[in-house]
Amino acid sequence: MTLPANEWADSCVCFGPFRLYPQQRVLLEHGQPVRLGSRAFDILATLIAHAGTTVAKSDLLARVWPDTVVEEANLRVHVAALRKALRDGAGRRYIDSVAGRGYTFVAPVTDGTPAEPAATSSTTSCSTLPGCPAPPAGPLIGRADDVAAVVRQLTTHRLVTLVGTGGVGKTALALTAARQVAAWMPCCCADLATAADPGAVTAALAAALGLPPSPEPLAPLLARLRAHPLLLLLDNCEHVVEAVAALAERLLQEAPRLSILATSREALRAADERVMPLAPLDCPGPETSGAALLAAPAVALFLYRAGIDADVLNDADAAAVAQICRRVDGIPLALELAAGRLDLFHVRELAARLDDPLHLLKGGRRTAPPRHRSWRASLAWSWATLTPVEETVLRRLATLRGEFGLAAASRLAADGMVDAADVDDAVAALHAKSLLAARHTEAGLRCRLVAGAREYALALAGCASDGGPVRCAVARPGLPIPARAPLPRGGKRITTRTA
Structure with missing residues (x-):
């Protein structure tokens, strides 16, 4: 007997007091x-898919x-x-x-989601929370496995942080998982991009939960969070990461x-945090062609945003198209911005112009947050989280094309301005900040700088003198230097992790 694919793989299956989410493996x-081991889960899913009939041992072993x-x-x-x-x-x-x-699964099985248990009654359901997360705009192409992984982590960890470079799709993925x-x-969503300083974080969470303004919002916030189960x-x-880390630990304790579930361009580094790096979409290699090229998630997203039928x-x-995807590292925001320029450029002309991404990748959705309306704005948001030493190191690393080793980075970045002992910490911090x-x-x-970071750093180096030798001819007059983040780093050593 050959077991057919599970037709209900995207739904919830109910039996007794249990609910099974096969796609999320929950x-x-x-x-x-x-808590179930992966093999036991696969056995259960297979038996439920064929409930009421005997599944041969040989078929279970093969599945x-x-x-x-x-x-x-x-x-x-x-x-x-x-x-x-x-x-x-x-x-x-x-x-x-x-x-x-x-073996035979003998209990009655129904499709769909049953009523919530008493602890999550309608008075606190997602639909009644002011900050209930709305679905993202458009489909999440190439992210099904990532969504399932986040949902699985949330069943066993109370603090999960999605980390990735700006524009990689952390918010859309987190909203879908939520x-x-x-x-x-x-569930309740609080957008902390509007928190002007660390002290505003608690007030932003209270407002997301519909609590009235208060000079001391922590007490009513804790009272609300203790009352019912909740995914926040x-x-x-990223710009208030130290304040969020401290508050998250306090909230989870009490x-x-x-x-x-947090999204950030760097990890919170809080107690019991589960960090999940979110990589850009896979791009086709230079030698890829035909169906394999069109099947690459980065290509699929670009064609969808551009409204292009792959058949034409x-x-x-x-x-x-493949060259464009590789040039922007498969970052969804950059792909969306690039697709938006096809009203002016042919796709081959667009690919030829991407040596100047800061000038080209702009004009994003009017409804997008300001940091997502251009590639330069996205990079400026990340730049504002850097310390002066990290800024200097990044500008100097920008003079290196392509990949480089730590030894080359240390020799270049420590030239007169930065203590050699601080260079490794700065490089690790740049990696941690995506x-x-x-x-x-x-x-x-x-190592290598992410797409656009090199051009942005070189442009800033040509506008603002720091006494170092780095200068660049691509700098443009009037390019603004973004304000630095309100919280300085504490000088702690950061361990480099492989992206």
């Missing part, structure tokens, strides 16, 4: 996550261990673990063994049923 009992030959004893062990997690026994029966054949979590837990989405934390692209135009990508190779760590 099992809930009375709204609380049940759960598709590329591995294992003994039948392994299957028995995982079925036993599954029965224990479901508390399958007297008065509560879910899985029957059929001697010599296989809407899925809202099936079993009320803290969006755009509100045991609270979970937090000739080989030269398809190659130009301005520097890094990868491990046999020859050691290789």
